[in-house]
Amino acid sequence: PRSIECVDISNIMGTLAVGSLVRFDDARRIENGYRRFRIKTVEGSNDFAMMREVLSRRFRPAEDRDINPPDLLLVDGGKGQLGIAEQVFKELNVQGVALGSIAKSRLKVRAPKGAKPGAGSTDVERFRTEERIFLPNRKNPVTFPHNSPALFLVERVRDEAHRFAITYHKKLRSVANRRGILDEIPGVGPRRKRQLLRHFCSLAALRAASEEEIAAVEGVGPAAAKEIHRFLAAPVAAIQTEMFEDPTPDDETATGEEQIEYRPAPQGGEGGGGGTP
Numbered sequence: 253p254r255s256i257e258c259v260d261i262s263n264i265m266g267t268l269a270v271g272s273l274v275r276f277d278d279a280r281r282i283e284n285g286y287r288r289f290r291i292k293t294v295e296g297s298n299d300f301a302m303m304r305e306v307l308s309r310r311f312r313p314a315e316d317r318d319i320n321p322p323d324l325l326l327v328d329g330g331k332g333q334l335g336i337a338e339q340v341f342k343e344l345n346v347q348g349v350a351l352g353s354i355a356k357s358r359l360k361v362r363a364p365k366g367a368k369p370g371a372g373s374t375d376v377e378r379f380r381t382e383e384r385i386f387l388p389n390r391k392n393p394v395t396f397p398h399n400s401p402a403l404f405l406v407e408r409v410r411d412e413a414h415r416f417a418i419t420y421h422k423k424l425r426s427v428a429n430r431r432g433i434l435d436e437i438p439g440v441g442p443r444r445k446r447q448l449l450r451h452f453c454s455l456a457a458l459r460a461a462s463e464e465e466i467a468a469v470e471g472v473g474p475a476a477a478k479e480i481h482r483f484l485a486a487p488v489a490a491i492q493t494e495m496f497e498d499p500t501p502d503d504e505t506a507t508g509e510e511q512i513e514y515r516p517a518p519q520g521g522e523g524g525g526g527g528t529p
Contacts, residue, residue: 253323253350254278257285258409259310260328261302262417267436267483268424269294271306272417275322276409285320288420295438300336303327307340321349328410330355334386354410355384355393383407437483439476447471448480459484 256276263269275285289309294301307327311319327333334353341351383403384393396403433455434445451469452458458466458480467477 255322256324256409257322258326258413259306260413260417261299262421269302270420272413274413274416279405300332303333303336307337311344311346324350327353329353331386338388351388353386354406437480439479444471
């Protein structure tokens with residue numbers, strides 16, 4: 253395919269969810285083809301629904317813009333994400349665009365060859381699975397040799413989409429931290445926020461509290477306590493106060509998309525891809 257787009261989703265347990273879309277033409281990044289989406293219709297951690305929203309917004313016809321579809325659309329994930337893309341394409345009657353999903357390789361363990369079951373040996377072999385590409389109407393994924401140019405390009409596009417999503421997510425996180433992380437928790441309004449901070453005195457103490465201790469705060473209750481505890485139980489590094497440059501998010505267009513200034517990831521050469529910062 254001459255043109256490839258890839259979509260990736262980034263969120264922390266359903267909060268501050270965003271989608272990213274990157275475009276490559278003739279194996280080169282196309283800056284004005286990049287888009288980022290703030291998820292608007294999905295509550296909670298539902299990657300499939302988030303993928304549906306992003307793809308629907310990307311490919312829904314609009315009088316004021318040219319869709320300019322790619323030859324190939326890749327989604328980050330496995331069969332589930334591919335199925336969502338197929339559904340959206342059918343609903344919107346998108347034609348002439350090939351579909352595929354790419355699942356990352358994983359580190360696994362297995363017993364050494366010749367080991368007997370129940371022998372009590374703790375020795376294991378660690379190995380990494382191959383990158384898997386799922387295609388419509390095909391039961392098993394497609395795999396490529398590790399030195400395949402086609403696989404290299406697909407990985408490069410996928411990694412760039414992932415980097416772009418993480419970058420936008422960090423930007424929104426920094427804005428949320430400036431406002432106060434409690435403002436991002438569903439169901440926590442000004443009154444509950446005041447009650448929580450008055451009771452625990454600090455965000456650190458609240459983060460260390462149990463679900464039962466949070467529920468005991470006046471005006472909170474078990475349901476809200478569960479959501480608060482779930483949110484604050486996310487990895488501390490992912491929600492700690494951070495200061496980034498340009499913390500104010502760009503205004504979205506009427507379609508909810510943004511054309512943004514392109515900032516490529518640092519590379520050691522032409523083939524370098526973006527990764528998780």
